[in-house]
Structure formats: structure tokens, C-alpha cells
Amino acid sequence: MSQTKPYRVSHLDALEAESIFVMREVMAEFERPVLLFSGGKDSIVMLRLAEKAFAPARIPFPVMHVDTGHNFPEVLDYRDTRVATLGLNLVVASVQEAIDTGLVRELPDGTRNRIQTPVLLAAVEKYRFDALFGGARRDEEKARAKERMFSFRDEFGQWDPKNQRPELWALYNGRHHPGESIRVFPLSNWTELDVWHYIAKEQIPLPSIYYAHDREVVERGGMFYAVNEFIRLKDGETSEVRRVRYRTVGDASQTAAVLSEADTVDKVIDEVAATRITERGATRGDDKVSEAAMEDRKREGYF
Amino acid sequence: MSQAVLEPDAAAARGMDLLRFATAGSVDDGKSTLIGRLLYDTKTIFADQLEAVEAASASRGDEYTNLALLTDGLRAEREQGITIDVAYRYFATPRRKFIIADTPGHIQYTRNMVTGASTADLALILVDARKGLVEQSRRHAFLTSLLRVPHLVLCINKMDLVDWDKAVYDRIADEFTSFAAKLEITDLTIIPVSALNGDNIASRSENSPWYDGPSLLHHLEHVHIASDRNLVDVRFPVQYVIRPQSTTVTDYRGYAGQVASGVLKPGDDVMVLPSGLTSKIAAIDTADGPVDEAFPPMSVTVRLADEIDISRGDMICRPHNAPAVAQDIEAMVCWMDESAPLRVGGKYAIKHTTRSARTVVRGLQYRLDVNTLHRDESAGELKLNEIGRVRLRTTVPLLADEYRRNRTTGGFILIDESTNRTVGAGMIIEAQ
Numbered sequence A: 001m002s003q004t005k006p007y008r009v010s011h012l013d014a015l016e017a018e019s020i021f022v023m024r025e026v027m028a029e030f031e032r033p034v035l036l037f038s039g040g041k042d043s044i045v046m047l048r049l050a051e052k053a054f055a056p057a058r059i060p061f062p063v064m065h066v067d068t069g070h071n072f073p074e075v076l077d078y079r080d081t082r083v084a085t086l087g088l089n090l091v092v093a094s095v096q097e098a099i100d101t102g103l104v105r106e107l108p109d110g111t112r113n114r115i116q117t118p119v120l121l122a123a124v125e126k127y128r129f130d131a132l133f134g135g136a137r138r139d140e141e142k143a144r145a146k147e148r149m150f151s152f153r154d155e156f157g158q159w160d161p162k163n164q165r166p167e168l169w170a171l172y173n174g175r176h177h178p179g180e181s182i183r184v185f186p187l188s189n190w191t192e193l194d195v196w197h198y199i200a201k202e203q204i205p206l207p208s209i210y211y212a213h214d215r216e217v218v219e220r221g222g223m224f225y226a227v228n229e230f231i232r233l234k235d236g237e238t239s240e241v242r243r244v245r246y247r248t249v250g251d252a253s254q255t256a257a258v259l260s261e262a263d264t265v266d267k268v269i270d271e272v273a274a275t276r277i278t279e280r281g282a283t284r285g286d287d288k289v290s291e292a293a294m295e296d297r298k299r300e301g302y303f
Numbered sequence B: 001m002s003q004a005v006l007e008p009d010a011a012a013a014r015g016m017d018l019l020r021f022a023t024a025g026s027v028d029d030g031k032s033t034l035i036g037r038l039l040y041d042t043k044t045i046f047a048d049q050l051e052a053v054e055a056a057s058a059s060r061g062d063e064y065t066n067l068a069l070l071t072d073g074l075r076a077e078r079e080q081g082i083t084i085d086v087a088y089r090y091f092a093t094p095r096r097k098f099i100i101a102d103t104p105g106h107i108q109y110t111r112n113m114v115t116g117a118s119t120a121d122l123a124l125i126l127v128d129a130r131k132g133l134v135e136q137s138r139r140h141a142f143l144t145s146l147l148r149v150p151h152l153v154l155c156i157n158k159m160d161l162v163d164w165d166k167a168v169y170d171r172i173a174d175e176f177t178s179f180a181a182k183l184e185i186t187d188l189t190i191i192p193v194s195a196l197n198g199d200n201i202a203s204r205s206e207n208s209p210w211y212d213g214p215s216l217l218h219h220l221e222h223v224h225i226a227s228d229r230n231l232v233d234v235r236f237p238v239q240y241v242i243r244p245q246s247t248t249v250t251d252y253r254g255y256a257g258q259v260a261s262g263v264l265k266p267g268d269d270v271m272v273l274p275s276g277l278t279s280k281i282a283a284i285d286t287a288d289g290p291v292d293e294a295f296p297p298m299s300v301t302v303r304l305a306d307e308i309d310i311s312r313g314d315m316i317c318r319p320h321n322a323p324a325v326a327q328d329i330e331a332m333v334c335w336m337d338e339s340a341p342l343r344v345g346g347k348y349a350i351k352h353t354t355r356s357a358r359t360v361v362r363g364l365q366y367r368l369d370v371n372t373l374h375r376d377e378s379a380g381e382l383k384l385n386e387i388g389r390v391r392l393r394t395t396v397p398l399l400a401d402e403y404r405r406n407r408t409t410g411g412f413i414l415i416d417e418s419t420n421r422t423v424g425a426g427m428i429i430e431a432q
Helices: A011-029 A041-054 A073-086 A095-101 A116-127 A192-202 A265-274 A279-283 A293-300 B031-041 B047-060 B067-071 B075-080 B109-118 B135-146 B166-181 B216-222
Strands: A033-036 A063-067 A090-094 A131-133 A150-153 A181-184 A213-220 A223-226 A240-245 B017-024 B087-092 B096-102 B122-128 B151-157 B188-192 B240-242 B254-258 B269-273 B277-286 B299-304 B315-317 B324-335 B347-352 B355-368 B387-400 B411-415 B422-431
Touching: A011 A041, A011 A131, A011 A181, A011 A192, A011 B017, A011 B240, A011 B254, A011 B299, A033 A041, A041 A073, A041 A192, A063 A095, A063 A116, A073 A090, A090 A095, A090 A116, A095 A116, A192 A265, B017 B031, B017 B109, B031 B087, B031 B096, B031 B122, B031 B216, B096 B109, B096 B216, B109 B135, B109 B324, B109 B422, B122 B135, B135 B151, B135 B166, B151 B166, B151 B216, B166 B188, B188 B216, B324 B355, B324 B411, B347 B387, B347 B422, B387 B422
Parallel strands: A033 A063, A033 A131, A063 A090, A131 A181, B017 B096, B017 B122, B122 B151, B151 B188
Antiparallel strands: A150 A181, A213 A223, A213 A240, B087 B096, B240 B254, B254 B299, B269 B277, B269 B315, B277 B299, B324 B387, B324 B422, B347 B355, B347 B411, B355 B387, B411 B422
């Protein structure tokens, strides 16, 4: 921890200390925690915090990737390298497999964000996970602003916003009955800018798509989507090569890039500090469905 | 203050500190507008959010962009025009990052305010200048004092609607100051504002030449919070024991936790409770390497010179400065459960620092009327949102301080063992 004057704690140090406290609390009170790892920047930061929370021991729980099958290859490579370096046990909950076995049905529009939820819940049941670390932040979205650090889920994985446990001081109540679980959000109090400052401070490597690069994209509703096997040009559309980066990494068929020249972490920080559009608003087709899209997905058991 | 100063500058941001504050108020006194204004003036509101709010304002027929709509989160809330729950919001200036616990002002008020205030460095209370102090303002002030929030700000809002009349400000300020004197409020700042127009929010307003205090944002940026921490009493609740099962790291045994109070240094003599065994701190580790000292709110791993049996829920302190090792606890309890009241004889799970135990309610001395501060000694139970002085007996000793001395080692929660819900919040008055 850096210290410029006696007993001073920067906001990043305070956030880190809080997140580490939360992770240790979960490890002490739960039997089968798992960390949800998408290869996105928030889950990457969460993984670094887990490393720091239990050092010099290894991270004492597995990581799970809910794999929609719509991936950016850079992100999959990153995932596999990280998991190997840290000696982690990786659980992949595959949406494609769930479609093949009939657990979920492919939606007519081919998007898979919404059908991830049953796949996630089936994996929770199969491995009997009782605590799931997620990288969600309260600044992302207004339904998230009311989420607890420890978010209770019933045996169907559902969130009931009207029935949340009050959360006082740092006394987290993780008690639950068999079959129920708790979603834990150690980054609750972090903002997008905090995450980037932390990535810079900790010199955390990220998948290359987070930095500006040239990519063939198609513009749809003001958003720039990569043209690839998941997103093909429709009649009348034309693609162009633009300098872009990804602000969030989600399902490759629904995550848009933003026009950007920021090819280093410091440039990204400057860009994020100056931006006037929220990261979800800029990049997620799925949140544009309705004003309460996130709230509805969360009630169903989404992350 | 120019707008440029308010931009969260990327380079400066790494050195900011953190201030958590709780806002309290009812729907009408302009709390949501004030928060919306703070977010707007610090450029925390994004264009897509503002567009959504402008569209919603227009469809409601509002004459101005209703910044209050920024803070409405859930569909049920929008439908019913109420706020259900504590919402957390974030903004930053070059000096500080702020976390707002935005607590709603209606029926669930006490539970939510207690929750929001439990972690707050500062509480912000709003009153409507036209109405002056109402019952709820006094309740807010009392809860701020009960939860030991170190700093209190009273915003007298809607000053534009009383023509910025200094006499109105003076009257409300005097009345509030004399009420606050009966409570334990150590730092009080009173600011005349118009949240709607932004007067005295981000910068001093020309409408109040008679007011020589700071703008709200200036005060939030400069209020001195570093001394609010207790750096005297060493309290390190052991959270988790780190023992790597590895061939490269052998014989490592570290006690992980977050410093609750005091300053720990390698070489310090320490005592471990409840055993009372003593040792020395051999090292204080972090993932970034050992440190020379640890203080709140650092999360560290402490190693001791001697092998003693320590587990989660134990407390590392100093031999001549230790918390009580106590099974009999006197505390103010705020009841948070709608399904059943707290009754004498009731049994609950209790969580205090990292220690969990069971407890039985031995007595209810009185129920406190949070509006009049009257003590009702004939009360037989505490219902939802009621507060009373309670005597508890725990199955194992708690390692406890008075809440007034230490908010971390003096606070606890009660949990219903059948529903697992958090049903009560306690602040220890005496432990023996």
C-alpha cells in the first residue's frame, strides 16, 4: 500500500481493502465458493483481488465461465493463460451444450445473453456452489445500485429486490439453507474509472480488445459491432474498418465497440474520465430492450 | 469555483481519499433533486442517463428536467413513486471519491437510515425552508447521533421559495442547533441551498450574500475525516487463517483480517482474545510485501512470533488495552423485521466482528420514541423500526467495546435462525 503521509489511505487502497475483506469473509463462511470469470475487466480485477486476499496461498476456489459460445478469441486465450498461470480449476458452463441437450432453446434472434441464466443455475446446482463471486458494480446500472454486497438468492436463483437483507457496517449475513446461495459482489463500490485506475496501478494485463485497434465493424443504431461469425452484414449494410476498443466484454454477438484512439491504459483512463456515455449504454445491445431489462434478468437469476 | 475544477482529473484521481455519506429526507424535501444536482454538477451524469431523464420528465409533464428521476431504480418504485431501498451512488472530484447511501424517507425509514448511516462518515439531512423542522428531521438527527456518524450537515433547501430570507435560515438553524445540543453530535454544518437551481451546491451562490460558509460540495470535499478513525485501541479481528498447502511455501501461518482500530507494528507485544495468550507481531504481510505498520481500514495478514492456537473470531489486541470479554451485553437495538417483534426470551444468532454466536434476550429496559426521545419502560417488545435498550446473554464471549468508542467492535447484527434474515442492529453500551 502506498503512503504519502501517516495513516493516509487512498480511495483505491480503501476499495481494495474492502474487497479483500469481503472475499475472505466468503471463504471463511461458505463451503463451496466459485468466482464467475468472463474474461472481462471486472472479473479480471476480481481475480487479482482474490490472489491478493489469500497470498501466499493459492486462490482457494475454482473459477467458472458461463460460455455463451459467442466469444472473442482474444478473451478465451486470456482466460486459459490466466487460469494456467494461477493454477486454478476452471469450470465451463456451456450454453451451446445446454442448447444441444435441450436445457435451453436458442432464441429466434440468436442472442444468448438471456439464456445464460438457466445454464448458470444448472451449473450452480450441479457443483453445489453456495457463494458466487460476481464482478458487478453498483455504478453500472440503476437496478444494480440497490443490490447488496451479499445478495441472497432463493433455490431458483432469483433476486427479490423488495426482500433484501439489510447490510450494516461490515457485518455480512451469508446464512442460507441448502439449495439457496449468495451472490457476492466485491466490486460493488468501484466505478468504471476505479477499475481502470486499479488496472494501471497493479499493471494487470488485459485482453487486447480493451485497447484501440483497427477492426472491421458495422454501425447499427449508433453502435459499432465487429463483423465476424456472430454478426453478419444484413442487406443494405456496409462494413468499414475503424479504430475501436471494447469498453465491456460480453457476448460477442451483443457487445459493441466504441470508437477510440486509446491504445494504452493511461489513454483509456483519460478517455473514461472524459466520456459522457455509460459503459452499458455505449456497448450493450441487451440493455436497450427496456428500461427495466437488467432488473428483469436479475430477478430470473442473472449475474 | 469553475466547472473545470470539478472534472475528476485522471492523474489526480489515484491520490484521492474516500468519503461515505448518507442522505436522509422524505420525498418532498428535495433529496433526490439534491443528489441529482450533485451528480450533475460533478459531471457524473452521463449523456444517455440525462436523455432518459429528459424524456421521462417530458412525458410526466414536468416543467424542468426532473433530476429526481435519476435516482429511481426499480420498476416497482417508478410505478409507485416511492423508493424501496437504500441505493448507493458514486461521484468524484479531484480531491475525493464519494459514496452516497441514499436512504428513502417513508415507512421503512428507520431501518434504511440505520443501514445507510452504519458505514457513513457524514450524514446529510434536508429540510424544506418553507416548512422548517418536522418530526422526521429530529428523527434523522437522533439516528445520526445513535449511529455515531461523525459529521452532520443540515441543508435548508428550497431557499428560493422563501426569497432567500436570512431570517428563515436563522430560525431553522437556531432550532436545529438547540435540538442537536441534546444529542451527541460533534460536528454540525448548516447550509442554505436550492437544489433545484444549484445554489450553494457546487459553488457559493450570489443569492445568499449573508451566508459566509462553504458550498455543500466544498464542505464535502474538505471536511476532515482522517481523525475520525480510532488509531489508539489496537483491535484486529481474525477473519481467516492462511496456511498454504504448498511445496514452495512451508510453515506459513498468517492471520488475515481488516484492522478495526489502532496501529499495528512488527515487534509490538500483543494479546490474543479470548485465550489471553501473549506474543509479538513477527510480520505484517500483504500481497505486495510486508509493511511497517497497519491501520484502519487496511486488510493485512499478521504473523506472530509464537505458535498459539488462533482461529476466526479471535481478536488480536494489546496486553494493556483490550476489549471486554463479555457474555452479558447491554445495547441499543434497532429492530428490522416485519414478520415478528423482538421479545424478551427470544433467541437469535448474533454476528459481531468476525465472531458468530447465539444469544437470548434477557431484558428490554425501555423502548425509545425516536421523535420525542421519551423512554417507555413498560414496552414488552420491539416492532419493525423500533429502537430500545436491550440486555443480551451470548453463548460464547464477545470481544467487545462500547459502540461510542469503536463502531467496528461495538456493533452487531441479530439474525433469525429459521429465516436467516437480518432482524436487528445493535450498538453496545456496556459489555461485561
